[in-house]
Structure formats: C-alpha cells, structure tokens
Amino acid sequence: MVLAEYLQCGICFEPYTADSRLPKFLQCSGGIQHTYCLQCLRRLTVGGMIRCPCCGDLTSLGDRPADSLKNNIYLLPQIEAAAAARKQNGLEMFCRTCSAVAADQCGEHDLLKMSELREALRQLAERGAADMETVRQRRADAVTLFKEAHTVLVSVAESVRFTIEDYEMNAQLDDNIVGELERRREAADALPSDQLVDSYRFTEQHVADAHAALRETAPLAEQSAALLAASVALSAPGLSQTFAVGEWLHSGDLMKALLAASVVVYALDHVTAGEQEAGAAAEQCHKVGDTKPAAETKSFTYTNGLPAPSFSSMVKSTSPAAPAPAADAARTSVQRPLRGTNPRYSLRVTDGAAITDVIVELRPDMAPIMCKNFVTLCERGLLDNSRFHFAVHSDYLLGGRVDDDEGFSPLAKEPEKFVMADQCPLQDESGAIRMKGMGTVTGPNGEKRGLIGSQFMMWVSETRDYRQYQYTLVFGFIRQGLEFVRAITCMERAAIWRHARLLSTKPYRQ
Template sequence: MMDTKKDFEFEELIICGCCKQKFNETEFVPKELSCKHCFCLQCVKTTMLKGLEVYCINCWKRTELDEQSPETLRTQKSILSLIRHLANVKVNKSVDKERKGENCHTHGMPFSFWCYNCQQLLCRACGTQSDHIGHSIKSNNDARDHLISEVQVETIAIAKLMSEIQNLFGHKRQFLLRVLDACNTLKTQIELELNSGWTQNTNDLLQTNEALNSIKPSNLRTDDLYDLQLYLNRLEQVKQKVQNKYSEQFAHGQLEDIISSTNLLDFSMIKQSLSSLQSMALESYKSADLANPNTHIFFLANYCTAQLFTRYVLPKHVTQLVNGPEFSKNSPGNSSTTQYTTSLSSISSNEPVLITSQNSPPPAILNSVPSIRNVNTFPMFYFNIEVNGTSFGRLVIETRPDVAPKMSKNFEVLTVGDTSGFSYKGCSIFQCWEGESVITGDFELNNGRGGKSIYDESYFMPDDTKFPAVRGAVGMRRTQKRHDNMGMVGSQFRIILQEMRGFTAIFGHVVDGIDLVEKNGLVWRSNWQTVQDICHI
C-alpha cells in the first residue's frame, strides 16, 4: 500500500498539470514559469500563451517572455532525471520479483545456496558440479548475514576514510593560511623596504653631498697645513662611508642576480656563487625569464632562501670578508679596474628584515653558524592573551621607530609600563570584526571611549608612515568620541586581518600569533555579549 502511494506521488511530479501527459525530452518538455509551476512545452504554446506573456493555470501569475519564444523558458532537467531514475527502479523491481520465484533452469530445484566466487545463486545439484569445486558456498541465510556484515564494515571504513579526508583537508587549509600569512608578511616587508629604503638612500646621498659642499675650493688655497689636513681627514671619512655604501649596494645586486637564476638554490649553492663572484663579472649572471609562470615560484623560493641565508649564515661570514684585504683593494675609489668584486655586506640597521617566526632555526643552520641572532632587527614586544583566565597564546608585535617614532615610543612605554601606572597589562580586547580586525589598548575604560597616550597632551597626531594596512599590520586608532579628537590618537591600537585601504597610522606588524588574533575574533563573535570580560592581554 505504501509503495502504491509513493508511486502515485512520483507520478504527479512527472506529468503535466494541464494535459496530464508524461513529460519527455521531445514534445512534452517540462518548462518552468516564474511562479515555479511546471508545464509541458505543448500546453504552454497552445493553452497558456497570450501574446508575449504566459499565464499559469494554477495561480494565474504572469511570466513575460521579453520578445522571446516559449522554448527559452527554463527546462526542468531534474524532472527528466527523475523520469529516467523511476524507469530503472521499476525494471529492477520486476527483475527482483522474477528472481524470488525462479528455480534452477537446469535442475528444476530452488536456489538455496550462494557462491561467493561466482557471485550467483545455486541449487543443491549446481553446488556439486566441477565448476564450483573449491569455491566458498553458503546457504542463502548465512550468505545474507555475511554480506550484510561486509556491507556494514565497508560502510564504516568508507565513513572513516571520508572523515580522515576531511581532517587532512582541514590541515591543508590551515597550512595554506599559514602560507598566505607568510606571503602577506613578505609583501608588507617588501613594501616597507621600498618606502623606507629609498628614503634612507636619498638621505645618505644628501648627507654626502652636504659634506662635500662644505669643503669649498676657496678654503683649499690657505697656507695653513692644519686646515688642509682637517679637510683631507673629512674627505677620507666621507670616502669610507661611500665605499661601504657602494660595497653594500653592489653586493646586494650580485645576490639579486644569483636569486634570479633558473636553478633552485640552497645555502651551499649561495656560498659557492658568492665565492665565484670574486673572479666573475656581474654581467655573466643572466636573470631568469619571468615570462615562464613556473619561474616566479623559483624566484620567490630563491628570494626566501637568500633572506634566511642573510639572517642566519651571512653576518659572521661577511664580517670576515669585509675586514679582509680584498675590501680596500677592489673598491672603486682605490682602483681603475672596470670589474669590481666585493663581498656581500651585512644588512644595515635601517633595512627591514624578514621575520617569519621567533622559533629556533633548523638544526643545519645551528650547526653551521654559532651566532644566528641578527642584532639589526626592530623592537619587538609580546602580549600573553587570556580567555576566561586561561592562557590563549602569545602575540608578538614588531614596531618601526625609524619611520613612526612617536607612535612606536607611545606603544613601547604602554607595553612595558611606566611610573605613572599607564600600561596595556589587563586590557580587554573590546571589539573584534571577524576576518577584518581586532581592537584593544583602552586601559582606562576598556570600551573604546578612553585610552590616553603617554604624552602631556593626552592625544597626539599620528606619524605619517604611509605603510599599507595589510593583513598583520598594527596601527593606532582614534577613540570612540563624538568630537573624535580631530583625528588624533591615544593608546588604542588595531590589528588588521584583512586589507583596509582607508586605514592609516600603521607603526608595526604582527611577527607571530596572527592565527591567535583570528581565533580570538571567532571567540568574540560567539560570545559578543560577555567578551569584554573574558579576553585580556
């Protein structure tokens, strides 16, 4: 009775509500109107079409054709698929009924056994024939129980595999997010280098020009030997600075040519290439053809490898080479040779350094280099985050006092604390926008309407750093007051999770723990009514 009722319901789905004909893929194609009712194409053309409008006979809603034919209406392919499926179901049911009532055509005996090897039913006489000798044969009941058990085992195994696949995919997604964070960090560092590096280079050149201009030709006409010696000493100092700058920039250019090689580099290859630079012209290194899309991957891989090399291996190696006799002999100020070969100099204090993790470097690096810490990094500060009194993790932020001195000083004093009692310790993360940013630093009210700076004026105008507000960037934030302090900032700061083009006042970036910030955003969204009491730094 139940099967008959279900069949009737299915029949209602696969016939036209107007002509009661069964849908097909030729004449009675199921067409869907704007009201979601479905009729065959023949009825739409002959019964419901009036000019360029089709009126549904069930609800009388109008469907406009927009000067098109009824054939352009959406075809309900799901109904056609259902028709094909029902046909297969009916065929299978009829075959099953025939099988239940069948006997062995050869011996006329009922099927009472199942052969696992041949996967077919057998009668008593069939089981004794030579075709099934050595096969696994069981009665129908035992075979049914065994097959059901096998199906259950396989179902559990498949479900377990699917669960493992889901877990592995989750791990892969987390890994790709880490790669994305690393790429964003690299992008931020390169943008910082483009901004501050050019400014620093321009300032150095201006200082050199000012030093040269201070030595006027008229002063050289004096007969005072002490003055002449003083001018000469100044020139030697300026020359030494220029030589060091030239050595540094030219060596970086050599390293960039090595990075542009089409080969994938490692530390040993970089060392070998740097050694060969002492006897090889710069023009002998050919840059990679970036037209090949795979070359970009090699280029970035070599760049990151070179960054690790300059951080962990190069500092001590450079000190030995720069202080050697080759430095003064090969500098352009002391030689007329057209090919200048200098050793790679260490990174200057004003040059951004790529920091991907505060963890220890790989063992291979530790074994090859006794001193791996680069002393030329910018100041870094850590925050221990707690949720409901439980440690949630550590967040490490690096500041840029070279380009944002006022904001960096304010952040430093509030982080370590001062005698007046102003400190970020115990501050709540009072606002989180999932996937966008988190805001904290209001040590006065913990709601976004307080938070003074360390300076006498309480609020100050932020430094104009022009740093991009990309993922991981840290910037000062205005307090939530109606007069908004004329764009000035105090103690509140924002950590960016997604690029915000309209946000300025960036003074640092997250070195480690950006994933904790993202997780904290999820915690805040799920506990938004009480989060100001549970998330602290």
C-alpha cells in the first residue's frame, strides 16, 4: 500500500511512467527532495522557477526546462518492474470509463483486459455502424415520404391552378353575357322591328343560361360559406384534433394553413346539391358549437366514389385534350382559293394536341382600318401565345383578348382603348374573320359606326342563317385551316380555355 502511494504523483495522483510522467526530484532544503511527475512540474514552472507544493522551497532552473531535473532513480526500477509484471501476467487493463490504460484509481471503473481490447474495438465499431445504418435508413425513409408529399403537393397545386382557370374563365364568360344583356337592354328602344324577334330569342337563351347557372352554383355558394364558419374533427388512433377551417386557412402556421387548404380544396371539389342521407359513407363538417345530430346538420358534405375526376385522386390529367371531330360531316367546306394579290397572314394555331397554320386573306381594299388594326396587332406580337377565350359549338371562335380584359386597339390614342371601324360591305359567312364590336360611336356624318379593339372572331358554321347587313366588321376570310378551327369550337369549353391558343402570326408567302 505504501509502495502504491510512492508510485503516483502527489499533485495529479496519476501513476508514474517511464515516459511522459517520469518522477523528478525538486531541490528542496533540509536534505529532502520531493518528487513529482514531469507533466505537473512543467505546469508549475514560472520564470525559470518551481515552487514545491509541499514545502514551498524554490528550485531554480535558469534557462533550462523542467526536463533537466534529476529523475528519481529509486522509483524508476519499481515503475518498470510493475509494468513488465502486468504485461507478462496479462494483468494490464483498459479502463472503458476513462478510455485509457487503467490506473490505480480505476479500481471501481469498467475495466477490460488488454488482450480483449481488439475484439471489444471490433464490436464497438460494428455496433456504431449498425446504429448509423439505422439512422441512415430512417432519414432515407423520411426523404422518400417528403418526396412523395412534394409530388402530391405539386400535382395538387397544378390541378388547383387548372380549377382556378376554369372558374376564372366562367367568370369572364359571365361578364361577357352580362355585358351583352346590358347592350340588348339599352338597344331595345332603338332596335329596328325586323331585328326584335332575333334579339328576343338571343336574350331569352342567355336568361335561360343564367337561371341554369344559378341552380348550378347554389351548392357551391352554400359550401363556400359553410367552409369559412366550419370546424373539422380529425380522429385517428391516439389522435383527436378539432380546428376551424377559416381560421387555420389564414393562420401564420404553414402546416395549419396547409391542412385547412386541403379541406377547402377537397370540399369544393366534391360539392353535391341536395340533402345527403344520414348514415351515408361521408364525413361531415359542422359549425363550431352546433349540437344538432349529424343527420340534421345542413353543411357541406364530403363524398367518395364520384365518377368524375376529382381531388380525391390528388391529380387531374394534364394531357392536352384531343380536338373533337366536326359535329356534322356535311358541314365540311371546300378550301377557298387565295385571291389575287391581297395580303395574307399565317396564324399558327394549336388545340393542345396539334398545330396548324391557318391562312387568312385580308381585304384592305374594303376594310383598310380594320386590316391595319389587325396587321399592327400581328407585327407587334400582341397576339402571340394568346388564348381563344370563347367559342360556340360549330359556330364561331373568339380570340384576341390580349390583356386578359376587353383588349384594345394599337391604333387608339390614349386614353381611348378602341378605334372606329370601317363601313365595310363584306358579309358574314362561313370562313369570314371579323372584329368583335366593342360598342358604337357617331361617325363624321352622323352615322352609327362600330368600335373595335383586338378581339376578333372566325365564323365556321355552314348552316347558320347569316343575316345580310349594309355594313359589317368583316375584314378577311380564312383560306386554309377552316376545318381545324371548326374542330376547336367542338371541344369542351374548359379544354378550349386551357389548350387552344394563337401561337404566332406572320405574313404568308407562297
């Protein structure tokens, strides 16, 4: 026991060794030379002097390091002998607690024979590798889920964009109908008697469409109002959460807003008119604090298994719709030959699946202002990549709304948007291209003249009863590609909005 005390430093209490912890004598007075390890003496050296921690005497080193002090030659043999004996007998131990060769103070620590250290190292490395492989797999699984969620979110965002475009298109068409009805109302007193019947029939049809739209949108309005004042109860094993859709939709918490947005999208996409029977396979959202039984709840309902594509599949098809064939083969018209030296323009048109050059012959000899207006639109690229925003099945196709509003004439002087059209005697017929009237104005001689902007229409019907007028807004004729334009008018309205475009225009030369 006395030997063990002598074999360790009195400062750090670490055992002496034959290398970094050599026992060194200090030059203390009174014939006593206290001994400490080299590492501690190096730390105690200040200005070439070492003060003995035991007696306080100073040992002068001068310019020499602490390494120059004399070794305790009496302890060295015992240190070396003890180390050799431990190695020879396999008694040298490794302390797992200190992660170092075991010392005397490691008696209560987790010790391991040095001969077993190699295998312990191998097992430790294997265990660490296994743990990291588990971590790596967990992260990989999470990344896979995030990627799947991202794919769904992108698909939903794209689908929602299409739905928004559909609703915006319908809203714009509604604006057109409202404007047309307003014009019919204002023109009723001044309309010639021979046009009253046609005007009444036209107005009657629009009113019938308006009533149908009222019935169609009633469930949508009820659903939308209910959503903003509704709460949704989510339940799963170990989970129960109720949230207010309207509040969470505008929440600063992204995940809350995302959840609420999902409910909104799902609910509005599954709008159903009428009451749903109690017990149907549906989830109901009810107003916060409503104590009525579910069967009496008059709020929006989610349903599954609808035959039409919906957000329940999370993805709407984005493939371009193929153009519908002409409704009646008998309407197919022969190609009209190009006439004389009249200027011609090539309109590159797509239905989303195919691209065709529609050749238009202009008649500046009969409609110089309207032709100049159209040519200026083409030359400035204002019509490039513009939508065909409205069509009547097998009747006409409307385009040229270059500003997503009413359009404008590039010839107009600010603040005006439209210019006065020619008094053109060309008549409406299948294949005629004409400007859309944007109102009337009094001409220089007191006559009524039409206003035009950028919107134009192409007649495609071979069966319409085209009325003859003294003057029209016709400024040219389609000489090639009429069947392609007619096929576009036979597509679904939403498909026309999404896919039918005027890609580019350029002068046509044979």
